[in-house]
Amino acid sequence: MDRRITNLIITGFSGTGKSLVAMEVALRLNWDFIDTDDEIVKQTGKPIAEIFRQDGETKFRELERGTIRKACQQKQTVIAIGGGAIVDPQNYELLAKAGLIVCLEAKPETIYERLFREAARSPGTEVRPLLAVDNPLERIRQLKASRQPHYAKADWTIHTDGLNVSEVAEEIIRASRLLRHYTPRNDSDKDITCLVETKTQSYPIFVGYGLLDRLGEKMKQAGLYGTAIIISDKNVFPLYGSKVEGILKGAGFAGNSIVVPPGEETKSMDYAIKICDFLVKHRVERDDIIIALGGGMVGDLAGFVAATFLRGMPWVQVPTSLIAMVDASIGGKVGVNHPEGKNLIGAFYQPNLVLADPQTLTTLPKRELASGWAEVIKHGMILDEEFVQFLEGNVSKLTKLEPESLTRAIARSAAIKAQVVSQDEKEREGKRTILNYGHTIAHGLEAATQYKRFLHGEAVAIGMVGAAKLSQRLGLLPVAAVERQQALLQKFGLPTSFSGVDLTEITRAMELDKKTRGKAIRWVLLQDIGKVVISSDVPQRDVLAVLRELAEP
């Protein structure tokens, strides 16, 4: 074995067999063996469950950090770590430097069965806390899902479901030979752009040029198995469908694809039902995976099906439009339109992972691309002045889709959205409201023109100019900032004014759009570039004056 692999670190959920496997590997390599949980038990003289009960999890994690720090000083040692240890960033950093991290995976059902068998074998010993709840399988699913992005940081993942201890040990030794020339550290980790971390779930967002090739690998690292159903539209599927099918097949996923017509009309109950018919016909099961391959329309529709079919299936977002990459694929809002209103039927249902490959934007029509830049610029305007500077300094590279700066811009923009939605998963706490910057006027304009004239981002660009002008009128924002934003929008090919739309139609639509009846519109305004404020106290005459300014004579 190469000298560079100093130690082997074995992580994974409870019941994946870390300890036994690590021991077996150590035996075969003639290396030392450490189990950090055992070390803690030795040191404190108490079983882990008792430490949790008497001293609390914080104390346990502290002991665990100490033990891991010590273990990381070893050489030629196989180190089995506790199932939650890798979640701690300090631990991860140490472990990543100390050796090759291998994650043992297993389906929740397998884990449940193993833990249950283990408990039955040794009656009288303390039942694992995981089993001492009403619905242990559900608890395993939840806890495992919340740790999955951290397990995804491992260098190598082994699915242990059908394997015995010695077969898993063999796989680990094979992996360490394969990765002998592997240079640290840490390609798979570098790809994670950000995490969405809500109270109930967390999942990684990957942004990388050409990353589509590694979709299968990323899905396996996220603990997904089964048959993958690709849902796409007639524009996107001919471009990327067979490529994605091939990638998934190569990674061992069986697959099926359903292709729907492009366009917002498809985001409907009718098509949701058509897709469900297809899933029923193909006997899709609860562990199979929906893959949304396309723009925001496909993402919202496929996500709605994933949320509801069999009461919820795993799903993966592969956004191919700029709007979908930086906005629609992040945050778990899924749904379809009702003839009486857009997005009236829907749910919050987070995907298991999002993988955005900016290379797919090379085929996106120019106007759609510009529309996406409006949301990117919006993210900078509300929260990140430095990012606005980056956009200003790289307009020509970005509009030409130069890979490096394009990827950077998308990654940053996605991270801003992920950060906001993480703080307010279900839009209950008002923190998501800031994402509506530019959207009040935009929705008015879109509705007043029956959603036919403007692409969403075009309306948002005009709405942002309106919101900035309004902020200026109210004495919040200097005129220079208003002009700076306007110039940037124009450089990305976006409109900043409109003509031929009746102003009263716009204000009427704006009134209808506000989420709570009887309340004032909550305006998202700017205090500065990158500094957002919310105000429910904006005089109607100022709004009208701004609309008049936006309307070309």
Ligand SMILES: NC(=O)c1ccc[n+]([C@@H]2O[C@H](COP(=O)([O-])OP(=O)(O)OC[C@H]3O[C@@H](n4cnc5c(N)ncnc54)[C@H](O)[C@@H]3O)[C@@H](O)[C@H]2O)c1
């Ligand atoms: N869930 C959310 O939080 C959220 C946020 C924003 C928008 N949305 C929704 O997203 C939708 C708008 O997203 P969109 O602009 O991506 O619309 P879209 O999915 O309709 O895509 C726009 C067009 O580009 C095509 N396309 C997509 N990727 C392509 C590619 N790589 N190459 C060539 N053509 C490609 C599509 O076929 C379509 O014709 C709306 O339904 C909106 O309600 C949802």
Ligand SMILES: [Zn+2]
């Ligand atoms: Zn928007």
